Amino acid sequence: MNRAAATRPGPPAARQASLREHNLALVARAVFESPVPCSRADIAAASGLTRATVSTLVDRLVAARIVGELPPLVPQRAGRPAVPLAPAPRTVVGLGLEVNVDHLGARVVDLTGTVVAEHVEPDDLHDSDAVTVLARLGRIARDLLAAVTAEGMVAAGATLALPGLVDVRTGRLVVAPNLGWSSLDPVPLLGLDDVVAGGLVIGVANEAKLAALAQAAGTVAPDVAAAVPPSYLYVSGDVGIGSAIVVERRLFHGGHGWAGEIGHVVVDPGGPRCRCGATGCLEQYAGKDALLRGAGLATTAETADLVAALDAGSPDALASVERAGRALGSALADYVNLVDVDTVLLGGIYPPLLGHLRGPVETELRERVLAAPWTDVRVAPAPVGDHAALTGGAREVLRRVVEHPAAWVEVD
Amino acid sequence: MNRAAATRPGPPAARQASLREHNLALVARAVFESPVPCSRADIAAASGLTRATVSTLVDRLVAARIVGELPPLVPQRAGRPAVPLAPAPRTVVGLGLEVNVDHLGARVVDLTGTVVAEHVEPDDLHDSDAVTVLARLGRIARDLLAAVTAEGMVAAGATLALPGLVDVRTGRLVVAPNLGWSSLDPVPLLGLDDVVAGGLVIGVANEAKLAALAQAAGTVAPDVAAAVPPSYLYVSGDVGIGSAIVVERRLFHGGHGWAGEIGHVVVDPGGPRCRCGATGCLEQYAGKDALLRGAGLATTAETADLVAALDAGSPDALASVERAGRALGSALADYVNLVDVDTVLLGGIYPPLLGHLRGPVETELRERVLAAPWTDVRVAPAPVGDHAALTGGAREVLRRVVEHPAAWVEVD
Numbered sequence: 162m163n164r165a166a167a168t169r170p171g172p173p174a175a176r177q178a179s180l181r182e183h184n185l186a187l188v189a190r191a192v193f194e195s196p197v198p199c200s201r202a203d204i205a206a207a208s209g210l211t212r213a214t215v216s217t218l219v220d221r222l223v224a225a226r227i228v229g230e231l232p233p234l235v236p237q238r239a240g241r242p243a244v245p246l247a248p249a250p251r252t253v254v255g256l257g258l259e260v261n262v263d264h265l266g267a268r269v270v271d272l273t274g275t276v277v278a279e280h281v282e283p284d285d286l287h288d289s290d291a292v293t294v295l296a297r298l299g300r301i302a303r304d305l306l307a308a309v310t311a312e313g314m315v316a317a318g319a320t321l322a323l324p325g326l327v328d329v330r331t332g333r334l335v336v337a338p339n340l341g342w343s344s345l346d347p348v349p350l351l352g353l354d355d356v357v358a359g360g361l362v363i364g365v366a367n368e369a370k371l372a373a374l375a376q377a378a379g380t381v382a383p384d385v386a387a388a389v390p391p392s393y394l395y396v397s398g399d400v401g402i403g404s405a406i407v408v409e410r411r412l413f414h415g416g417h418g419w420a421g422e423i424g425h426v427v428v429d430p431g432g433p434r435c436r437c438g439a440t441g442c443l444e445q446y447a448g449k450d451a452l453l454r455g456a457g458l459a460t461t462a463e464t465a466d467l468v469a470a471l472d473a474g475s476p477d478a479l480a481s482v483e484r485a486g487r488a489l490g491s492a493l494a495d496y497v498n499l500v501d502v503d504t505v506l507l508g509g510i511y512p513p514l515l516g517h518l519r520g521p522v523e524t525e526l527r528e529r530v531l532a533a534p535w536t537d538v539r540v541a542p543a544p545v546g547d548h549a550a551l552t553g554g555a556r557e558v559l560r561r562v563v564e565h566p567a568a569w570v571e572v573d
Numbered sequence: 574m575n576r577a578a579a580t581r582p583g584p585p586a587a588r589q590a591s592l593r594e595h596n597l598a599l600v601a602r603a604v605f606e607s608p609v610p611c612s613r614a615d616i617a618a619a620s621g622l623t624r625a626t627v628s629t630l631v632d633r634l635v636a637a638r639i640v641g642e643l644p645p646l647v648p649q650r651a652g653r654p655a656v657p658l659a660p661a662p663r664t665v666v667g668l669g670l671e672v673n674v675d676h677l678g679a680r681v682v683d684l685t686g687t688v689v690a691e692h693v694e695p696d697d698l699h700d701s702d703a704v705t706v707l708a709r710l711g712r713i714a715r716d717l718l719a720a721v722t723a724e725g726m727v728a729a730g731a732t733l734a735l736p737g738l739v740d741v742r743t744g745r746l747v748v749a750p751n752l753g754w755s756s757l758d759p760v761p762l763l764g765l766d767d768v769v770a771g772g773l774v775i776g777v778a779n780e781a782k783l784a785a786l787a788q789a790a791g792t793v794a795p796d797v798a799a800a801v802p803p804s805y806l807y808v809s810g811d812v813g814i815g816s817a818i819v820v821e822r823r824l825f826h827g828g829h830g831w832a833g834e835i836g837h838v839v840v841d842p843g844g845p846r847c848r849c850g851a852t853g854c855l856e857q858y859a860g861k862d863a864l865l866r867g868a869g870l871a872t873t874a875e876t877a878d879l880v881a882a883l884d885a886g887s888p889d890a891l892a893s894v895e896r897a898g899r900a901l902g903s904a905l906a907d908y909v910n911l912v913d914v915d916t917v918l919l920g921g922i923y924p925p926l927l928g929h930l931r932g933p934v935e936t937e938l939r940e941r942v943l944a945a946p947w948t949d950v951r952v953a954p955a956p957v958g959d960h961a962a963l964t965g966g967a968r969e970v971l972r973r974v975v976e977h978p979a980a981w982v983e984v985d
Contacts, residue, residue, distance in 0.1 A: 326944055335947050392828055406912075413825070415913020416804055417948065422910040425943045427903050429842055439906075439941045491839050494851075495907055498834040500818075501827020529851045531837045532738055535747050536829065 369403025455481025490525025781815025867893030902937025
């Protein structure tokens with residue numbers, strides 16, 4: 162053994178570089194995951210790396226403006242005072258973009274998890290024209306980028322959220338039934354070719370997936386959603402119902418990135434016809450239009466109108482939400498039986514309705530989840546509600562910066 | 574940069590050991606994943622390790638009887654002839670154990686994927702006594718172990734398959750409704766304490782999960798199931814209906830290891846009452862008892878009797894299988910919509926019925942899978958059918974040997 166170890170040559174250069182990148186990411190993660198500002202010495206102690214190595218790596222992260230240095234603390238013993246380290250504010254930022262059925266907009270988030278700029282325009286985009294809408298979103302994005310660049314910030318990338326099936330390998334939208342869009346390549350339609358040529362990578366993803374990631378405690382903004390466990394189902398109600406499976410803070414994508422289409426889980430095969438062509442899909446009971454129609458309201462009404470009708474004791478409104486709750490509970494029971502994740506975060510239109518939805522949802526879960534007697538299926542409102550897909554899209558960009566900081570760091 | 578690299582000390586001893594283990598596993602994997610016997614030189618070329626390193630590591634794997642050496646080939650150029658390497662037959666073996674509703678048994682599989690011994694006893698174990706049944710299985714296991722040990726083989730571990738919810742962290746059975754067992758610790762009841770004290774680790778897992786893994790091409794027996802893609806849903810029909818999600822050849826466990834309970838997905842909320850307490854579960858349409866009853870057969874009949882009735886054109890049998898197919902297709906559509914895995918392997922009682930099941934299953938999938946127009950959901954019989962959970966359980970043990978061979982290798 163010893164002879165073999167002695168004669169084996171050291172790892173080649175490629176592995177040295179890989180080890181350096183690994184250590185750089187280790188140090189970045191230590192700073193970003195620490196609940197309080199930490200020092201170089203803290204990181205050395207936690208990582209097992211030498212203080213000299215940690216110092217060199219921290220210096221690079223500071224130079225790259227990923228990590229910021231706070232004012233030194235008063236030293237508690239002799240020697241140089243420790244410099245507290247924390248995610249750098251207003252330096253490297255991520256851009257979230259979104260087109261949804263009732264709004265379009267953009268949001269810029271920095272490495273501390275703070276929203277530093279945003280612009281959201283409510284609009285009815287059912288069966289809208291993709292070319293016009295995406296060009297409009299591109300102009301919003303361009304203005305926001307110009308504003309944050311003028312303040313010295315650098316966008317590390319952008320993510321476009323769309324309410325439909327997105328091919329995660331190509332970035333193409335397959336279909337977004339409620340927008341009436343299908344088979345298109347959305348990024349070129351933003352009219353940001355010059356920005357992309359300048360190096361801004363724009364990814365595309367399903368909005369429910371990004372909204373789900375916004376709920377996760379993580380390397381960016383660890384304080385947000387501290388009560389959210391590492392694994393959960395996120396279900397977002399709107400005209401359609403999207404969802405995502407998050408396991409240990411990572412999305413479960415499935416083969417194409419299409420996992421989570423709970424809106425088309427069968428609630429009752431004899432139920433109403435869905436826009437997808439099938440019958441009795443969850444959307445036809447617990448989607449926004451179905452909820453409003455069931456309550457005797459116009460589908461142009463808002464969730465607030467439904468809440469007002471519930472508060473006024475409208476029998477139609479109460480019956481509609483009861484029916485939606487039973488259907489949602491039944492579909493969630495299937496979900497939990499199939500993927501065994503027992504925290505459900507409800508977002509979109511559901512949080513203000515939860516007082517009335519919770520009863521029937523929990524009844525169905527208790528009756529239908531096979532493991533219900535041995536585990537506690539928890540239903541809670543999603544902590545990040547307000548256009549969560551914008552936050553999630555921006556944070557995805559920043560998570561990659563923190564996990565692979567080498568790309569942002571000068572090495573010589 | 575260079576100065577920092579020069580002053581950074583080399584990795585500590587723990588990392589050296591970890592690198593050695595990593596390289597040992599790399600070499601083992603190269604031998605096990607190669608479709609044809611490979612030489613030390615082949616492994617060096619593919620891995621980037623030096624020939625001296627590869628040779629040392631291979632020698633250790635050969636000494637540990639994990640890798641076998643075949644007769645040398647005639648050299649094609651000057652020098653020592655290359656020695657072809659392959660998984661070692663009949664040396665290190667895995668033991669699969671199973672109690673199911675209609676049988677119990679054990680199977681020994683070697684590193685080449687070959688079944689070297691087995692003993693399976695058919696029996697009706699509905700609502701059986703766990704203490705008696707597990708003691709009986711323990712005696713079967715003891716006899717098989719004695720037989721293979723007498724032939725010089727060494728059991729690397731065992732896995733017990735049970736048809737119910739198993740807590741993967743503790744190895745306890747939570748509930749197996751069709752056996753009538755719940756809340757028990759099965760391993761001590763095998764009566765193999767002396768064997769366990771001697772070092773044999775006995776794991777416990779859900780039978781459908783293990784049967785699913787038996788379908789995967791992998792490090793053990795790469796030739797088996799060569800047509801199976803890396804990601805698939807495995808659904809096994811019996812009295813109950815179990816399933817498993819395999820993504821990139823790994824089980825998706827969920828939070829407790831309970832993912833895949835498709836038997837209790839809602840097909841029709843107005844449907845018949847299920848043993849689980851809910852109504853309209855898939856088992857009540859496509860489980861073995863439901864299929865036989867619907868065909869006018871006794872629930873003690875076999876799948877072969879149902880096939881005979883179908884072949885004879887029995888209207889009841891045809892209607893029962895049609896109804897089961899629609900229900901199975903609807904539940905599979907939910908499954909595919911939620912997890913986006915588009916190959917479905919049907920095992921258990923389903924393969925001989927597939928001629929009649931396929932039509933209604935595929936109709937439902939086409940109608941209900943949202944992505945159906947853009948992807949091809951494939952339904953196929955599971956290639957490993959005969960007590961697949963026994964094979965899967967044994968292979969799980971062997972997979973760990975191949976992935977972590979260091980535990981089996983003398984290091985000094």
